[in-house]
Amino acid sequence: MSSLMAQNNLSVIEIDLINRSLEKSYALKKSIHELSIDSIERKIIRQNFIPTLEADAKYGYASSRIDIDIPTLQLPITGIELFEGDSRFNTQGQIFNANLTAKALLFSGLQVKYGSKATEEKIKAKNFMLHAEKADIIKDVIDTFDTIELLKQSEIVITKSEERLAKEKERVKTAIKNGLAIPYDRDKITAAELNLASKKVELHGNLSLLYLKLSMLTDVNISTLENYSFELTPWTLKNIGQNFSDRPELKALNASVKAYDYKLKMNKNAYLPKVQAVASLSYSNLFNASLETPYALPGGENINLELDKFELAPAYFLGVGMQWELFSGLKHTNETHIARIEKNIIEEEKSDIEEKLELFAKKVQVNFDVKNQQLVLKAQEMQVAKNSLNLAIKSYREGLISISDRLQTETEYQNAVLNYYNFVAQQRMVALDLLISTGSLQIENLKN
Template sequence: MNLNKVILKMFLTIIAIALPSVITAQQLDPVLQDLIHKGLNKSHQLNSNRIDAEQAQVDQQLAKSVFLPKITLNGSFVRLDDDLTLDENTQNLLMATQKLVIKEAVGLPFNSPFPSNIPLEAIPNLQNKNILKSSVDLDWVLFSGFEASNALKASQHKETSLNYLGLAEKDKIALQIIEAYDKLALVKASKTVLITSEKYLNEQIFYVTKAIENGLATPLSRKKLELAQQQLASKQLEFDHNNILLIEVLHQLTGETRANLRLLEPQLQAFSTDGISTTEKRNEVKALEEAEKATLYQAKMAKSNFIPKVAVKGHYEFIEDDLSLLDPKWFIGAGIKWNVFDGNQSRLKSKKATLESEKYRDRIEEAEEMIALSITKAELSYQSALQNSRIVQKEIELANDTYEMVDKQYRNNLASINDVLDALNDVEKANFKLQESYFNERRAVAEMLHAKGVLSY
């Protein structure tokens, strides 16, 4: 068998291996899935979003804690400049009253002198100058006028919105990693083409060298082949640069070591659109809807400022000795707080929150319009990529047949070396164009899955 035919068949075998087999839309290379999961774990934006969601959970706990009783322990010591007492006339009146009560008790006449052997009680101070107090207070909100419940619901919807934003961010990260991985596969496919082209050129150099020795070709033919070798070396350098750059991109996105990334041998696998006719609401839209609900509850929370609030108040003194004559040892009571007019602050806050919800509604409508447009664009791109793949496959058949024919003509001195090189270049371009077409197919399908909200990884 002709050596050229052997090499051509080997080349076609390599290309056939490199060409993708069709898989279902949701099927990904396990290596790619692992890179995506590592990228999701590494993302600083996702970590920030997770912290924001946890803060919303704390806000919910704060709203619930409004109805928990607040217990406060108090302690104090105060020294006055003097004891607080009644004025002298009042003290004299109280002493005279005490004497009358005692005389009546022992049976003495009203006008009789008071016996000197009977002691009298001193008039107590209203407040001793040394005051030591220790007490406990209870404050318990029984009804917040729906302010706490509206705050709770607003925080719940905010948390849900942040969770949906996290899912949307995950989709973006996954798309970036898939694209970088596919580009690396495309670069690897170009390497296969370059290796095969190098083998072809070496074979042609061998035949040209023999032809020159036999006087059947001129040194100019060898120089043309040397130029083709330089052009091929330039393409190989471009491959090296692209390979390094894509490894750096994947390293930055996933945190995977460069050494492991260099070992990757990804292959382009075409997606099928079977089973992705359904469309689900995008996470971005869900996040906006939840944010809209949160702002509506914020508006209700501001309005509820005018609803009466009910609370219980309690107090207990542990030390009785230093209490004044007017201080109770303990008390408990219930009260109502009714904000009738707050200078329009609640009304303005409610209006501001309502306007914010209207902004979210406009953003939802805009997002839905953009999503519909992106679905149409992705579908058209996919159809164009499919059609281009069919065309390129025909180009490959034609390029292979042409090369085989021109090579035979050249061996029989019926064609020039330029014709052979042009035919070889057409084979190289056609096979790489097919890889590019599959790359475009995958990009279109990935974008379609993302636009329809059914991208999974």
């Protein structure tokens, strides 16, 4: 894994605000909750081997008619024939039954093993994507810092320009009274002041929105945020590599491919038998039962049987059961085909993303180098603009240039300074992209 560290690290306040934004993020909380659910589901799969204990009890009244045809039996002495032809019996009684049953899965046909591993890889994939979500949040918060500081620098530039124009205006007013200048110069300066005031109003509106956004991201009061100072200086990264294999998105796809491998193994082993151990203890009682027969004793009295109690307790059962699905209607075959297709989709997506990430990493590296070179030129351009401004102020006071030239130089200096800080903000965002491109944008890499 390549190491990319920002030499100009974030301040303690900025790190604290980033941590607060990570704690506040509702999207991040949702992803963490989903991970918790997946972890519980994996435990449920593994817990299939834990024995279960069930208790049940039944009480009821039963009534039934029985039709039988068995060989005729002639009683000695009396000569009565029993069971001649079809015999019909009516029986009824009350039944109570209670059972205590323990079951333990001994062999799941490898379904638990591979199902647990598939879920484990699924959790890994989501964990990797959690890192990617965190990186996006960190970048968004830092971008907000930089934009706030960029606007603050803009305000400083505008305020200094206002101060210079105010002094120039006072000097022109004095010159007009002495006949050394014309009102035109004063009006041009006034127009320039109004333009700066307009920019300032827009700037304050944008600042208020940014502070509101940062407050929503971090749950820190706007008044507190307004007292913070954010740094806007170029970042220099050391030990820059171009290894994009540590990108969390790529690691998530690798984990997803493994998850489908285990899912395929589950389907391929679905034909293996499942073995379960069973132990039960039961109590049964048939009471107040009667059986009405179609037979009669000499004298005409029907033969009816009464049963006060027929109790079976305790009744033990110990054994092993096996369930073997010999034919599932091609269900597992179709599931295997679907899983294989889904795996192919992930593998093709992985290949596509690998190519794009490689291009992105090279593009960001080139962009970072370009921004660094441009910053050197922009700093020089800002210094030249400052020298030109000082010269223009002196030349105007000596009457060598017009007020229009003087104000144009003022505007050029403002643009040069703001352009420099704008490029600093861009360079910092490209530096963050470079950290993201190698999966290195983590708080640990930004701390002092």
